[in-house]
Amino acid sequence: MTDHILEMVNITKTFPGVKALQDVNLSVERGEVHAICGENGAGKSTLMKVLSGVYPHGSYEGDIIYEGRPASFSGIRDSEKSGIVIIHQELALSPYLSIAENIFLGNEQQKHGIIDWNATNLEAAKLLSRVGLSENPVTKITDIGVGKQQLVEIAKALSKDVRVLILDEPTAALNDEDSAHLLDLLRGLREHGITCIIISHKLNEIKAIADRVTIIRDGRTIETLDLDADEISEERIIRGMVGRDLQSRYPDRTPDIGEEVLRVEDWTVQHPLEHSRKVVDGANLYVRAGEVVGIAGLMGAGRTELAMSIFGRSYGHNITGTLYKNGKPVTARTVRQAIDHGIAYATEDRKRYGLNLIDDIKRNISGAALEKLAKSGWVDANREQVVANDYRKSMRIKAPNVGVITGKLSGGNQQKVVLSKWMFADPDVLILDEPTRGIDVGAKYEIYSIINTLAGEGKAIIVISSELPELLGICDRIYALSAGRITGEVDVHEAHPEKLMQYMTMEKE
Amino acid sequence: MSTPTSSATETSPVIPPPKDEAAGGVLHFLAGRLRQIGIFIALIAIVILFQVLTGGTLLTPRNVTSIINQNAYVLILAIGMVMIIIAGHIDLSVGSVVAFVGAMSGIFIVNWGWPWWLGVLAAIIVGGMVGCWQGFWVAYVGIPAFIVTLAGMLTFRGLTQMILHNVPITPFPPEYVAIGSGFLPDLTGGNSTFEPLTLILGIAATVGLVAQEFRERAKRVKMGLEDEPRAWFYVKAVFTAVFILAITFTLASYRGTPIILVILAALVLLYSTVMNRFVFGRHVYARGGNLHAAQLSGVNTKRVDFWLFVNMGVLAAIAGIAFTARSNSALPSAGTGFELDAIAAVFIGGAAVTGGIGTITGAMIGGLIMGVLNNGMSLLGLGSEVQSFIKGFVLLLAVAFDIFNKRRAANASK
Numbered sequence: 066m067t068d069h070i071l072e073m074v075n076i077t078k079t080f081p082g083v084k085a086l087q088d089v090n091l092s093v094e095r096g097e098v099h100a101i102c103g104e105n106g107a108g109k110s111t112l113m114k115v116l117s118g119v120y121p122h123g124s125y126e127g128d129i130i131y132e133g134r135p136a137s138f139s140g141i142r143d144s145e146k147s148g149i150v151i152i153h154q155e156l157a158l159s160p161y162l163s164i165a166e167n168i169f170l171g172n173e174q175q176k177h178g179i180i181d182w183n184a185t186n187l188e189a190a191k192l193l194s195r196v197g198l199s200e201n202p203v204t205k206i207t208d209i210g211v212g213k214q215q216l217v218e219i220a221k222a223l224s225k226d227v228r229v230l231i232l233d234e235p236t237a238a239l240n241d242e243d244s245a246h247l248l249d250l251l252r253g254l255r256e257h258g259i260t261c262i263i264i265s266h267k268l269n270e271i272k273a274i275a276d277r278v279t280i281i282r283d284g285r286t287i288e289t290l291d292l293d294a295d296e297i298s299e300e301r302i303i304r305g306m307v308g309r310d311l312q313s314r315y316p317d318r319t320p321d322i323g324e325e326v327l328r329v330e331d332w333t334v335q336h337p338l339e340h341s342r343k344v345v346d347g348a349n350l351y352v353r354a355g356e357v358v359g360i361a362g363l364m365g366a367g368r369t370e371l372a373m374s375i376f377g378r379s380y381g382h383n384i385t386g387t388l389y390k391n392g393k394p395v396t397a398r399t400v401r402q403a404i405d406h407g408i409a410y411a412t413e414d415r416k417r418y419g420l421n422l423i424d425d426i427k428r429n430i431s432g433a434a435l436e437k438l439a440k441s442g443w444v445d446a447n448r449e450q451v452v453a454n455d456y457r458k459s460m461r462i463k464a465p466n467v468g469v470i471t472g473k474l475s476g477g478n479q480q481k482v483v484l485s486k487w488m489f490a491d492p493d494v495l496i497l498d499e500p501t502r503g504i505d506v507g508a509k510y511e512i513y514s515i516i517n518t519l520a521g522e523g524k525a526i527i528v529i530s531s532e533l534p535e536l537l538g539i540c541d542r543i544y545a546l547s548a549g550r551i552t553g554e555v556d557v558h559e560a561h562p563e564k565l566m567q568y569m570t571m572e573k574e
Numbered sequence: 575m576s577t578p579t580s581s582a583t584e585t586s587p588v589i590p591p592p593k594d595e596a597a598g599g600v601l602h603f604l605a606g607r608l609r610q611i612g613i614f615i616a617l618i619a620i621v622i623l624f625q626v627l628t629g630g631t632l633l634t635p636r637n638v639t640s641i642i643n644q645n646a647y648v649l650i651l652a653i654g655m656v657m658i659i660i661a662g663h664i665d666l667s668v669g670s671v672v673a674f675v676g677a678m679s680g681i682f683i684v685n686w687g688w689p690w691w692l693g694v695l696a697a698i699i700v701g702g703m704v705g706c707w708q709g710f711w712v713a714y715v716g717i718p719a720f721i722v723t724l725a726g727m728l729t730f731r732g733l734t735q736m737i738l739h740n741v742p743i744t745p746f747p748p749e750y751v752a753i754g755s756g757f758l759p760d761l762t763g764g765n766s767t768f769e770p771l772t773l774i775l776g777i778a779a780t781v782g783l784v785a786q787e788f789r790e791r792a793k794r795v796k797m798g799l800e801d802e803p804r805a806w807f808y809v810k811a812v813f814t815a816v817f818i819l820a821i822t823f824t825l826a827s828y829r830g831t832p833i834i835l836v837i838l839a840a841l842v843l844l845y846s847t848v849m850n851r852f853v854f855g856r857h858v859y860a861r862g863g864n865l866h867a868a869q870l871s872g873v874n875t876k877r878v879d880f881w882l883f884v885n886m887g888v889l890a891a892i893a894g895i896a897f898t899a900r901s902n903s904a905l906p907s908a909g910t911g912f913e914l915d916a917i918a919a920v921f922i923g924g925a926a927v928t929g930g931i932g933t934i935t936g937a938m939i940g941g942l943i944m945g946v947l948n949n950g951m952s953l954l955g956l957g958s959e960v961q962s963f964i965k966g967f968v969l970l971l972a973v974a975f976d977i978f979n980k981r982r983a984a985n986a987s988k
Binding site: 442 | 853863871
């Protein structure tokens, strides 16, 4: 009989307007490495947040059975006390504290409120040797690399007597060597009876380490595959991740494609802090008038970095390569210059980078092209309101008037404000980064219609998305991006999700 | 300009016209402006309170004139400060800059014998250069404004004491002194109950402002843009008129219009327009509201930061000249604590600590609340220790009210 350490039964989690999880089931056997697979936005991270108590008991429906008993975690401390520890993709270490201090942060080795530094450093050293990290415990976190930081996180988890260790994309930021070391470590933990749940996009890794894999798509469990028993190919997993019908979710469009508008040649971008890392590596791409071009890539592939570096070098270090606009080389060193060259970029993170959330709709819409409403510095506020109101109606922004603060709008309506802003700037090339992230299905359809209309007006559109069906549904041509390199270019009529996913998960040769 | 796209199948949804006259509409409209209205009411309440407590002394023409003269320089500082705070910065150096510019004007005019107007001009340029210095460090080196201006506070205080050798410069020519404590000329030589020039200016200002409001409204109604309830518009127009006329008559029955009030009014008018209607002002709000979004919309946020500090330097120079003129001497210790008064005025006036929110009018009312409190408590014979205690409390309450208000709004929208 199989011994399940953890079972999640019929978990349903709703956010305002979006059902993130619906009747998700997950059962994890004691001492196994269980992988969770799915596209970005499928609900993997939400599921793990439910499990670790980030979303406390009562904020979701369904049951968590842990060690044979129903569990109701009220917070992350609660779940950690029972031995469930999550390590997030964004590491939660304090950079200017030492390794030992980080390991025991919130769980200090102390007597009557006084920290016992000898015990702290001694215990830390033991934990470090368990994870195979030969660093002095008093070394500051900022002085060690990302791979080693990941190991410190695991050491920290071990210090809490972890029984179920959850790793969210643990190797996304690691190089091959560090990744291999991490996978070895996970195998070692399995031998010590620690159960691991690993979220990963890297299918070869999953094949290498996991015993079983559960596939989640659109907030539902699709299937659980036993990697040990059956011969499961990567293609088989991919089919589970992407397989869904594409009909009727995308409005029709007859492409009318004209001349080349933007071309990027040999584009290379270094990471702003770690200069040795190339986030974008020798990328070549072009887009024509009236064409919708997709960029497919998994998280960390360098999609946003590519787009933002093109958009007035708003990301990256030591950017090299050439930008051609209508066949002529141009330089766009600042966002202003990029806008003046007719390039626009609508961000994936509209709350942080797209909108002034404490200001109203009209001032957000006019934000990127205020000079069009101004004469010698004087803004015509009345015309601004007229313009904004036109967009509110044509884009169907659901708000009683354009004086509404954008922070109060739903995700879909916020996205329409961002799109309105860039439409008002009237660019020739519009780069849309995850234009439908966090938006419900109905609003998605409206966004697709807007994209079609813009393409119909002869604009060149680049859509970045991690949802393959979306790209297949709206694009004419798709580039696949993996580890900063363009690994494939396919016409949409010849594109298959499996093929694209292969390009997207292609490792460096 | 690109026309907004609309697909062929779409029809614009019919938006019901705003419920203009309905009382519910007005109340809803007012609820959204609770903060702005609340601070007005607070000012009126404080004025009434001290008018009663002082047995009518507070609103005597003589005292109103002195409230204006005593607070004008802090209000001038508050204009620049609110812009800095809207952009998400802070300026701790303005008190020292006031002293520094005052000292420089003393050297130009008294020591070197320059004509007073040239000395004033040169002093303003000195203020602008101080702003360039601090703006450079904030905008282009990226040092937080708190640090740069804390350093400036020490540096410019020290510089002032050095150039003055710790001895005040005095006396200034009468034209210079008039900037801080003079009045517009009395056309009848002081023989009338109400000084005529003040009346003319006051009435002209009232008619001009109200007519402008009506013109704007008419234009907006014609374009179908007006969403402000008519009743509220009239209340506002009447209130504005009564407010200006009341001050006009009060001032006219004493010595007329203080010159510093003319300067202050011109600055308030100018900067309100800049902040509401100029691209620059809008960029300031955008920068403070969301720095990244502003940058990714093509706003040159560094240039905005730089010019904000230059502007603050110029306004600090004007305030410095006004203060020096009023004291008729350039003092090494001038302006001590002014930065805190200006910052308090801005926050009482409803600006957000995190930036992006605030108005010039709000800061002016915040400054007046502080000024009336100061003056009223002095009239009651309360010591500076009690005044300081109570002012601290008012500042805390005002910001607490803001936070309470924000939470209420957040809960209501859920």
